[in-house]
Amino acid sequence: MISLEHAYIVGGFFFAALALLSVLDRENAKRLRNGAFYALLALSFWAGHAIGDLGNGLLALGLVVIAVLGLGQGKPATTTQEERRASAERRGNLLFLPALIIPAVALAGTLIVQYTEWGPSLIASKDKTLVSLVLGVLIAIGVLMMWLRPPVLAPLQEGRRLMDSVGWAAILPQMLASLGAVFLAAGVGEQVGAIFTQYIPLDTRTVAVAAYCIGMALFTIIMGNAFAAFPVMTAAVGLPFVVLALGGDPARVCAIGMLAGFCGTLMTPMAANFNVVPANLLELPDRKAALNGVIRAQIPTAIPLLIANIVLMRLLAFPT
Amino acid sequence: MLVLLGIGVVVLGFVLRANPLLVVMAAALTTGLAAAWTPEAEFAIYLAAATDTLAAFGKAFNDSRYITLTWILLAAIGLLERAGLQERARITIATVKAATVGRLLWVYLIIRQGGAALGQTSLGGHAQMVRPLVAPMAEGAAEAKYGALPDRERFLIRSHAAAADNIGLFFGEDIFIAIASILLIKGFLETNGIIVEPLQLSVWAIPTAIAALGIHSFRLWMLDRALKRALPARSGVEATP
Numbered sequence: 300m301i302s303l304e305h306a307y308i309v310g311g312f313f314f315a316a317l318a319l320l321s322v323l324d325r326e327n328a329k330r331l332r333n334g335a336f337y338a339l340l341a342l343s344f345w346a347g348h349a350i351g352d353l354g355n356g357l358l359a360l361g362l363v364v365i366a367v368l369g370l371g372q373g374k375p376a377t378t379t380q381e382e383r384r385a386s387a388e389r390r391g392n393l394l395f396l397p398a399l400i401i402p403a404v405a406l407a408g409t410l411i412v413q414y415t416e417w418g419p420s421l422i423a424s425k426d427k428t429l430v431s432l433v434l435g436v437l438i439a440i441g442v443l444m445m446w447l448r449p450p451v452l453a454p455l456q457e458g459r460r461l462m463d464s465v466g467w468a469a470i471l472p473q474m475l476a477s478l479g480a481v482f483l484a485a486g487v488g489e490q491v492g493a494i495f496t497q498y499i500p501l502d503t504r505t506v507a508v509a510a511y512c513i514g515m516a517l518f519t520i521i522m523g524n525a526f527a528a529f530p531v532m533t534a535a536v537g538l539p540f541v542v543l544a545l546g547g548d549p550a551r552v553c554a555i556g557m558l559a560g561f562c563g564t565l566m567t568p569m570a571a572n573f574n575v576v577p578a579n580l581l582e583l584p585d586r587k588a589a590l591n592g593v594i595r596a597q598i599p600t601a602i603p604l605l606i607a608n609i610v611l612m613r614l615l616a617f618p619t
Numbered sequence: 620m621l622v623l624l625g626i627g628v629v630v631l632g633f634v635l636r637a638n639p640l641l642v643v644m645a646a647a648l649t650t651g652l653a654a655a656w657t658p659e660a661e662f663a664i665y666l667a668a669a670t671d672t673l674a675a676f677g678k679a680f681n682d683s684r685y686i687t688l689t690w691i692l693l694a695a696i697g698l699l700e701r702a703g704l705q706e707r708a709r710i711t712i713a714t715v716k717a718a719t720v721g722r723l724l725w726v727y728l729i730i731r732q733g734g735a736a737l738g739q740t741s742l743g744g745h746a747q748m749v750r751p752l753v754a755p756m757a758e759g760a761a762e763a764k765y766g767a768l769p770d771r772e773r774f775l776i777r778s779h780a781a782a783a784d785n786i787g788l789f790f791g792e793d794i795f796i797a798i799a800s801i802l803l804i805k806g807f808l809e810t811n812g813i814i815v816e817p818l819q820l821s822v823w824a825i826p827t828a829i830a831a832l833g834i835h836s837f838r839l840w841m842l843d844r845a846l847k848r849a850l851p852a853r854s855g856v857e858a859t860p
Contacts, residue, residue, distance in 0.1 A: 303685060306685075306688060307684060307688065309691065310684075310687075310688040310691060313690075313691045313694065340687065343680075343681070343684060343687075344684060344688070347681040347684060348681070351674075351677075352674035352675070352677045352678040352681075353670060353673060353674040353677060354677065355674075355676075355677030355678060355680050355681040356670075356673035356674050356675075356676050356677025356678075356680070357673065357677070358677065358680070359644070359676060359677060359680045360644065360673065362640070363638075363640045363641055363643075363644045366638060366640045366641075367638050367640070367641050377701055378701050378702075378703075380706075382703075383700075383701070383702070383703035383705075383706045384703060384706045385703075386702045386703035386706075387702075387703030387704075387706035387707040387710060388710070390702065390703070390707070391707070392707065392711065394699065394702060394703065394704050394707045395704075395707070397695075397699060398696075398699055398704065398737065398739055398742075399737060400695075401692065401695060401738055402737045402738050402795060402796075405796055405797065406796070406818075409796070409816070409818050425814070426685075427816070428796050428797070428816060428817040428818055429685050429688065429689075429797070429817075432689065432692075432796070432797045433688070433691065436691050436692055436694065436695050439695040440694055440695050440698065443695065443698045443699065443702075444698075447698065447701075447702050449698065449701060449702075453697075453698060453701065454694040454695070454697065454698050455694060456697075457693075457694065457696075457697025457698055457700065457701050458690075458691070458693045458694035458697050460697060461693040461696065461697050461700075462690060462693055465690070465693075467638070467640055468639075469687065469690055470640070470687055471639055471640060471643070472686050472687075472799035472800075472802070472803055473680060473683050473684070473686040473687045474640055474643045474644070474680070475643060475803070476679065476683040476686060476802075476803050476806045476807065477643075477647070477676050477677075477679035477680040477683060478625075478643045478646055478647050478676070479679075479803075479807055479810075480675065480676070480678075480679030480682075480810055481625075481647040481650055481651065481672060481675055481676055481679065482622075482625060482650060483810060483811075484675055485622045485625070485650045485651065485653075485654045486622060486654075487622050487623060487625060487626065487650065490620060490622060490623055491623070491626075521630055522626075522629055522630065522633065523633045524633075524639075525800070526799070526800060526803055527629060529800075529803060529804070529807065530803075530807050531626065533807060534811075538811060549808055549813050549815060550808075550815040550816075550819040550820050550823060551823045553804045553807070553808060553815075553820065554793065554801075554804065554820045554821070554822075554823035554824050555823060555824075555826075555827060557793065557800050557803075557804060558789075558790065558793060558824060558827040561789040561790065564785075564789065565782075565785060565786070565789070569633050569634075571636075573785050574785070576745055576746075577745035577749060577750075577781035577784070577785075578778075578781070580745050580746060580749070580750045581745075581749070581750060581754055581774075581777040581778070581780070581781060583774050583777060583778065584770070584774060585774075591778075592774050592775065592777070592778035593778045593781045593782060593785075595778065596775070596778040596779050596781070596782040597782045597785065597786065599838060600782070600786060600831070600834055600835050600838050603834050604790075604827070604830060604831055604834050607827070607830040607831075607834065608827055608830075611826045611827060611830065615823070615826060
């Protein structure tokens with residue numbers, strides 16, 4: 300039976316290969332830092348269960364230190380612009396097809412485990428989606444290798460090229476999830492919830508849903524990131540009031556709550572890579588303003604959509 | 620109330636544009652130390668609080684490794700890019716005979732949202748698609764209709780090109796089961812003792828996705844109308860019956 304542990308071994312190999320290829324890349328002046336960063340991630344995937352909580356904390360701290368020192372951008376051999384254009388002309392829209400393998404396998408695997416007798420003996424049912432996703436990636440790589448016949452190391456080198464361009468941001472979601480756990484243990488959500496309950500009567504579904512969705516958007520505007528707002532607001536209002544006290548379905552409440560946060564992302568200059576970077580790239584004259592052209596173009600969509608999220612959560616999240 | 624200092628650290632960090640990883644770690648340690656604060660606490664107590672917090676952080680970090688695992692996707696996406704996937708997307712968009720700015724951005728919105736829903740979040744983006752392709756094409760569509768554009772309208776069109784990218788991405792990606800935000804929700808609920816499947820979460824992103832598409836489609840239709848009102852049609856165009 301394949302479980303998440305096996306998927307982590309695959310992940311460990313991926314990052315270990317990235318570490319090795321990074322160290323060997325003489326084009327990258329910071330190759331040792333990139334190598335150390337990926338090596339720590341490989342260690343996390345291979346041995347995270349064995350090094351203890353403090354060990355994992357120090358590992359995360361190590362990743363932060365390397366990231367703050369600064370990672371470099373490796374230059375693996377890849378195809379040129381002309382070769383890519385020629386390949387795109389030659390292969391046509393067939394190129395889009397392999398991109399569909401990954402979601403298709405992930406979905407098929409999930410459904411097989413859920414609805415067949417034999418599925419759960421193949422894939423551990425608690426990890427079915429993630430294991431299916433990893434299988435989908437491996438199958439897609441296999442198909443592409445047979446179809447395109449690139450050099451043997453190409454998937455790892457192309458993966459390294461893209462990982463280097465993502466850089467330290469690759470581990471930000473995992474770090475924010477961990478920060479959420481620390482906030483949870485310290486009772487940050489309860490404190491924010493206490494502030495909310497002091498001023499807003501959260502005893503009806505409509506008010507609680509509106510407070511949660513608007514809170515998600517406002518907190519996202521302040522923090523610049525719905526991922527950072529989500530654990531705080533959900534622990535403060537979403538879980539205790541909308542779900543536990545008023546009977547909301549946790550999956551539906553959280554899914555729509557996160558999207559209410561995304562409405563906040565559309566309205567804040569704190570979300571620099573979405574709202575400030577494009578203003579710079581497009582050379583907008585007001586790019587340094589708090590509400591630049593991009594944000595002003597987005598607000599009239601964000602506010603009605605936030606209202607739509609409140610209505611949708613109120614209508615859909617209470618099956619009983 | 621002191622534990623709220625951690626949130627203050629996050630806000631301050633983003634305002635100062637410090638490295639977000641550093642901000643996250645500093646916020647975690649601040650929260651742990653603030654929880655241990657008493658007027659007469661000694662250094663040893665703070666040291667213990669700091670290591671306890673680091674251990675709690677480490678435990679959560681290890682439990683949420685699956686979020687970072689999904690980056691192995693890049694090996695497959697990189698292979699496709701190597702074979703010209705982005706160039707193919709460009710060729711396909713360029714064949715769209717979009718008569719107006721609004722319609723062109725609407726087609727891009729649908730491609731962006733549909734791609735993100737299938738996990739192809741790198742098919743698009745401000746540096747890869749908006750600046751080199753979408754914004755120039757949208758400006759071109761307006762110029763073909765109205766002649767040289769005044770600055771106000773030119774920058775309005777560019778802003779809308781960036782907005783279409785963001786909105787398509789944000790309200791498409793959560794339909795894909797392995798996107799970071801879905802996994803963050805799963806992890807958060809798990810630490811609270813509630814087990815949900817990513818598929819359950821992504822299904823409930825669909826209603827909002829439809830609402831976003833509807834609202835922004837209307838906005839783009841309004842953009843076309845606003846441009847038509849603000850700009851006189853090219854004289855040559857008006858002369859032909």
